[in-house]
Amino acid sequence: MLGFKPPKPNLSVIKVANAIMPLYNRLYLKGLTLEIDAESVARLKSTQDYSTLISPNHAASADPIVMFLLSKNLSQPFYYMAARETYGKGVFRGFQGFLMQRLGVYSVVRGTADRNAFRTTRQVLSEGKWPLVIFGEGEISRQNDTVMRFERGPIQLCFWAMDDMKKAEIDKPLYVVPLGIKYRYTKDMWNVIDAALTALERNILPPTARTPIERYQRLRRIGIAVLKTLADEYQFKVVPSASLNEQIQGLKEQILSHAEKIMGIQSDNDVLIRVRALKNLVDAEVYRDVEQMTEYERKIHEEQLQKFQQFYPDLNRLINFIAIFDGYVAEEHSPERYLEVIFRLEKEVFGVAKMRGLRVASIRTGKPKNLLEHYDTYKSQKKETVEKITTELETEVQNLVTELSSEHNLSHKW
Numbered sequence: 043m044l045g046f047k048p049p050k051p052n053l054s055v056i057k058v059a060n061a062i063m064p065l066y067n068r069l070y071l072k073g074l075t076l077e078i079d080a081e082s083v084a085r086l087k088s089t090q091d092y093s094t095l096i097s098p099n100h101a102a103s104a105d106p107i108v109m110f111l112l113s114k115n116l117s118q119p120f121y122y123m124a125a126r127e128t129y130g131k132g133v134f135r136g137f138q139g140f141l142m143q144r145l146g147v148y149s150v151v152r153g154t155a156d157r158n159a160f161r162t163t164r165q166v167l168s169e170g171k172w173p174l175v176i177f178g179e180g181e182i183s184r185q186n187d188t189v190m191r192f193e194r195g196p197i198q199l200c201f202w203a204m205d206d207m208k209k210a211e212i213d214k215p216l217y218v219v220p221l222g223i224k225y226r227y228t229k230d231m232w233n234v235i236d237a238a239l240t241a242l243e244r245n246i247l248p249p250t251a252r253t254p255i256e257r258y259q260r261l262r263r264i265g266i267a268v269l270k271t272l273a274d275e276y277q278f279k280v281v282p283s284a285s286l287n288e289q290i291q292g293l294k295e296q297i298l299s300h301a302e303k304i305m306g307i308q309s310d311n312d313v314l315i316r317v318r319a320l321k322n323l324v325d326a327e328v329y330r331d332v333e334q335m336t337e338y339e340r341k342i343h344e345e346q347l348q349k350f351q352q353f354y355p356d357l358n359r360l361i362n363f364i365a366i367f368d369g370y371v372a373e374e375h376s377p378e379r380y381l382e383v384i385f386r387l388e389k390e391v392f393g394v395a396k397m398r399g400l401r402v403a404s405i406r407t408g409k410p411k412n413l414l415e416h417y418d419t420y421k422s423q424k425k426e427t428v429e430k431i432t433t434e435l436e437t438e439v440q441n442l443v444t445e446l447s448s449e450h451n452l453s454h455k456w
Contacts, residue, residue: 045331046158047129047139047149049121049166055144060114067111071104073400075228076111082221082407083116086173089217089410090118093170093207095200098221099189099439100177108223108403109175110145121166121174122147123159126329146172151329152180152322160199167203167216178436180318183365184386186225186378187447190365191314192436197428200413201420208417220408220435222442228400231377232257238384238398239264245391246271258371261383265368268390269293272359276300286368297360301353317360324350324357362389374447404446408438 113120126149129139150159178192246267278296371379388395420427
């Protein structure tokens with residue numbers, strides 16, 4: 043019912059993709075290169091003969107390509123779980139989806155009981171032919187140095203796969219490998235940053251407000267102007283005594299409440315969980331298989347889609363700004379952090395954002411966690427065990443990203 047796209051891995055297609063990857067990289071990713079230390083390679087290779095889940099952070103849209111490049115460097119194909127929306131519609135997106143399936147990618151409609159995706163994940167993990175990559179955050183954070191809360195689903199699926207292995211009398215480990223990805227620019231980007239700030243100022247500030255000030259204050263001034271414009275649009279009353287972070291959170295709440303009101307839903311969860319739930323609800327309807335519907339069912343489906351169109355901009359806006367907070371750039375005045383925030387602002391102001399400059403994607407892995415050692419505990423305390431391991435995994439990935447940030451700060455000289 044949800045238009046599942048199963049994996050159809052083809053080694054010949056994977057070899058061709060590996061061969062043309064340098065050209066694709068040059069054309070679309072500005073020549074992204076990969077850097078990984080010997081210890082991380084050894085950790086990944088140590089699990090190759092066993093069922094393995096690789097769990098990276100999800101800071102950028104380039105992350106899946108980074109994992110494919112890693113697969114190529116290791117000479118080890120991977121399976122990948124991807125959101126159903128990635129496949130899209132139309133001739134080009136249809137071909138893209140066809141290719142993705144041949145590279146070992148399969149779909150999941152997030153936040154739903156996507157039985158096909160769950161069944162495939164259990165099978166992939168229990169068979170242990172190739173490692174499986176699932177991004178624990180489930181959504182792009184667009185922040186190079188912070189990790190959003192991990193979803194509980196991947197670890198639960200691992201334990202379900204272990205149930206299947208036990209039934210088949212397979213007494214082997216199932217490993218989870220935490221993996222951190224950190225991007226950095228290889229050239230001086232300050233002139234590029236200043237030019238991007240100037241373009242934003244011309245579109246968001248009146249001429250009298252474009253007074254010369256220090257770079258960080260320019261960025262903050264643009265952000266405040268965007269906040270004020272959105273506050274007016276959503277009739278959000280700004281409390282003068284509130285901090286900028288309180289205003290940002292208040293506006294997110296206002297936008298989210300507006301979308302939830304249209305959908306007729308209520309929730310007491312925090313903003314991140316509610317945004318995920320709303321996105322999942324939309325995905326489940328948008329990617330339903332209409333071919334098996336009756337005429338009446340199609341009519342109701344079209345009415346639902348028309349209702350969704352009322353808050354598509356709201357949802358995209360929330361996703362764009364979900365992890366943003368005042369002080370992110372102030373904590374570290376790096377080119378990467380400036381351009382991450384500029385990317386968000388350009389998406390909001392212009393509708394599109396540019397990828398700039400040559401980048402290196404550094405990868406570090408943590409010590410593989412053998413879930414077989416936790417299986418007995420899981421059988422008696424299922425929810426608690428899944429929660430504990432997920433939280434540990436999230437913390438380990440954040441630590442890896444922080445370590446990479448520290449390494450880059452030591453070597454960063456512009």
